[in-house]
Amino acid sequence: MASPFLLFLLLIPLCLLVLFLALSFLARPKSVRIPIKNRHVLITGGSSGIGLALAKAAASQGAHVSILARNLTRLEEAREEIKLATGHMARVLVADVRDPQAVAQALEEAGPVDVLVCNQGVFVPMELEKQDLEEAKFMIDVNLMGTFHLIKAALPGMKSRAKETGLPASIAIMSSQAGQVGIYGYTAYSASKFALRGLAESLQQEVIAHNIHVSMIFPPDTATPGLAEEQKKRPELTTIIAGSSGEMKAEDVAKKALDGLKEGQFIIPCNFDGTMLAIATAGLSPQRSAVTALVEVLGAGFMRFVAIGFQWNWYSTIQNWHAKR
Numbered sequence: 001m002a003s004p005f006l007l008f009l010l011l012i013p014l015c016l017l018v019l020f021l022a023l024s025f026l027a028r029p030k031s032v033r034i035p036i037k038n039r040h041v042l043i044t045g046g047s048s049g050i051g052l053a054l055a056k057a058a059a060s061q062g063a064h065v066s067i068l069a070r071n072l073t074r075l076e077e078a079r080e081e082i083k084l085a086t087g088h089m090a091r092v093l094v095a096d097v098r099d100p101q102a103v104a105q106a107l108e109e110a111g112p113v114d115v116l117v118c119n120q121g122v123f124v125p126m127e128l129e130k131q132d133l134e135e136a137k138f139m140i141d142v143n144l145m146g147t148f149h150l151i152k153a154a155l156p157g158m159k160s161r162a163k164e165t166g167l168p169a170s171i172a173i174m175s176s177q178a179g180q181v182g183i184y185g186y187t188a189y190s191a192s193k194f195a196l197r198g199l200a201e202s203l204q205q206e207v208i209a210h211n212i213h214v215s216m217i218f219p220p221d222t223a224t225p226g227l228a229e230e231q232k233k234r235p236e237l238t239t240i241i242a243g244s245s246g247e248m249k250a251e252d253v254a255k256k257a258l259d260g261l262k263e264g265q266f267i268i269p270c271n272f273d274g275t276m277l278a279i280a281t282a283g284l285s286p287q288r289s290a291v292t293a294l295v296e297v298l299g300a301g302f303m304r305f306v307a308i309g310f311q312w313n314w315y316s317t318i319q320n321w322h323a324k325r
């Protein structure tokens with residue numbers, strides 16, 4: 001007769017299998033593949049940083065790329081760079097995402113979009129008490145309201161195009177790891193990025209029937225002109241706390257983002273820390289992948305423990321920092 005211990009050992013894989021099968025049945029929305037070859041990909045904040053890297057990556061995979069930004073000179077420089085790298089002539093669109101009329105006009109000029117990447121973002125770290133309200137509003141307006149303006153303007157065209165072609169469409173929204181966890185000095189920035197998650201979770205339910213799939217990208221600090229500027233000004237405690245997450249190259253973030261949106265991943269982490277953060281903050285978000293769902297279910301308790309450990313570390317750091325002053 002088999003020992004109880006052996007039976008127990010056999011039971012573990014069986015339980016995992018049953019759990020996996022249950023999650024395969026439950027995981028929603030259903031998995032999807034979003035082609036980008038020969039499709040119209042519109043990227044905002046497309047003249048530098050992650051946006052430009054995304055434009056190059058999409059163009060090199062055969063997409064028709066439009067880039068939208070405020071500054072025509074920089075857009076034209078970016079178009080030259082994309083052409084040199086890929087041979088593709090991107091369309092450039094000048095608009096300030098804060099202006100809904102300008103956004104609507106740019107999208108009309110661009111024509112129907114298959115993949116909309118809302119990548120524009122501004123970032124001015126400062127303690128709430130010291131931060132100018134105008135700066136806080138600037139972040140909310142560009143990061144959050146800009147995304148509203150873009151989706152509002154693009155959606156009618158995207159819906160009819162998805163229906164016409166029968167191909168799934170994508171709306172990808174650039175968040176940040178600061179959209180998953182609050183950090184000292186990020187009150188306004190985190191608020192704008194957390195807000196995008198509420199927008200995305202609700203929007204996915206609203207557009208799923210039109211074969212439109214929402215993704216959110218959560219990169220860590222990324223080596224861009226924006227970050228270099230930001231690091232000069234940010235509070236010392238922000239640097240100490242946020243400095244622990246590894247910086248990524250724009251090209252690497254772009255690759256993760258593009259791969260993730262093509263698989264219709266709702267949450268796209270960009271590195272190992274990001275994957276851990278995604279598991280820790282899965283909450284009630286949609287999940288297409290039964291494998292990831294299994295990891296989330298099994299990891300939940302442990303990840304909460306790790307999160308408590310992180311908070312301990314941050315609060316100790318803050319306490320020590322104040323004690324020295």
Ligand SMILES: *[C@@H]1O[C@H](CO)[C@@H](O)[C@H](O)[C@H]1NC(C)=O
Pocket residue numbers: 071072073074
């Ligand atoms: C546009 O970008 C160019 C090149 O970086 C810069 O010289 C110019 O000042 C910018 N224009 C505006 C209005 O910001």
